[in-house]
Amino acid sequence: MPPDYELQSYWRKRFDDERHFEWLGDGKDTILPHVWAFLLNSQRSAFDPESATPARLLHIGAGTSTLSERLRELYVDVYGDGVDERRIVNADFVEELVTRQRKAEEARAHGLGTGMQWVCADALHWSDLHRLVEADGGLFDLVVEKSTSDAISCGEDIGYDQASAAADLHPAFSEHLKTHPEQTITLSPVEVLAIHLASLVRPGGLWVALTFSSNRFPFLSSPENLGQGSPRAADYWSLENVVVADAPTGAQRDVHAPVVQHYVCLIRRKLPA
Numbered sequence: 353m354p355p356d357y358e359l360q361s362y363w364r365k366r367f368d369d370e371r372h373f374e375w376l377g378d379g380k381d382t383i384l385p386h387v388w389a390f391l392l393n394s395q396r397s398a399f400d401p402e403s404a405t406p407a408r409l410l411h412i413g414a415g416t417s418t419l420s421e422r423l424r425e426l427y428v429d430v431y432g433d434g435v436d437e438r439r440i441v442n443a444d445f446v447e448e449l450v451t452r453q454r455k456a457e458e459a460r461a462h463g464l465g466t467g468m469q470w471v472c473a474d475a476l477h478w479s480d481l482h483r484l485v486e487a488d489g490g491l492f493d494l495v496v497e498k499s500t501s502d503a504i505s506c507g508e509d510i511g512y513d514q515a516s517a518a519a520d521l522h523p524a525f526s527e528h529l530k531t532h533p534e535q536t537i538t539l540s541p542v543e544v545l546a547i548h549l550a551s552l553v554r555p556g557g558l559w560v561a562l563t564f565s566s567n568r569f570p571f572l573s574s575p576e577n578l579g580q581g582s583p584r585a586a587d588y589w590s591l592e593n594v595v596v597a598d599a600p601t602g603a604q605r606d607v608h609a610p611v612v613q614h615y616v617c618l619i620r621r622k623l624p625a
Contacts, residue, residue, distance in 0.1 A: 358507035358541070360445055363415075367449040372416050372486070375499040376562050376614050379419045382597050384426055386560045386618060390494060391430045406431050406439045407493035409620060410552065411482065413500025414442035415449070423496065424468060437461075437468045441484060441492075445474040476504065476541060478522045491554040495503050497524050498562045505568065507541040522547055524583035535582065543571045543585045550588035550621065559589070559619040566594065566615050593618045 356362045374380070387409075395404050406427060414420050420442045427435045442449050454470040461467035473480035485491060512525050514533040521529075524547060525537055539547075546569070549559060561568065571584065572591040599612040 356502040363446050367446050370416050374417055376564060377600050379498050379562060380422060382562050382616050383560050384422055388426055389498060390558050394592060406435055408490055409494040409496060410492045411442045412497045414444050417498060420468060420497055424611040437466060440468040442470050443473045444469055447472045475545050477520055478548055480519045483553060485552050492552050493554060493557050495549055495553060495559040500550050501542050501561055501568055502563050504541045504545055509538050509540055510544050512537045528582055537582050546585035546589055547583055553621045555621050555623045561617040563615050563617060569617060588622055589619050590622055592620045
């Protein structure tokens with residue numbers, strides 16, 4: 353049986369002992385170039401580039417990867433040593449890991465509260481996510497994730513109906529079910545993730561997703577069967593580009609290894625119609 357990558361219990365047990373692991377590489381040559389380009393373009397388009405507010409970035413499924421540190425370094429490169437690192441929000445749904453990482457961040461910042469943020473949030477629970485915006489009153493400009501959508505995709509489809517209309521329901525689902533009480537909304541967990549994230553990201557914002565699947569977001573490339581006006585991720589996002597990258601193999605130079613490819617999906621938050 354394959355591991356239950358979608359379950360919190362799997363990751364809680366794993367993170368008990370794990371202090372560092374990289375899924376699909378460290379993101380240096382796959383994710384960071386696109387984040388760098390976005391940050392520079394945003395800075396150049398600002399009215400006063402030197403005083404521009406750093407982009408607010410959400411890193412979901414941060415885990416024990418060093419990607420969070422690479423993002424910090426990138427922000428310093430782009431914005432300077434005095435950059436407000438709190439603009440980087442690292443999220444994971446294992447509370448013990450988040451507590452550990454938050455303490456390490458506080459120690460690094462000498463208790464001044466100026467370091468990156470670490471928050472505990474389940475990306476499939478709307479009540480967890482919406483507070484990330486409400487707490488600081490600002491939308492995110494960027495979302496970054498490294499194989500988090502892969503793990504989420506291991507779960508079963510999620511169904512919402514009038515009986516499940518509760519506080520944890522995304523407003524788009526809740527409003528639709530109010531006017532269509534006879535319907536059931538059934539979506540893949542990755543599409544639910546996409547709809548949740550859409551409410552956290554400003555129009556024109558970017559979602560950079562590193563995945564092992566060339567078709568991780570089929571509901572964006574082929575948004576057919578949209579149903580009777582029920583919410584779909586294609587209403588909010590467009591798949592702008594898929595960049596193919598050869599995966600690191602770790603093999604010796606003189607040893608043949610099959611080529612494995614990873615995919616960087618660049619997903620743009622749509623502008624209002």
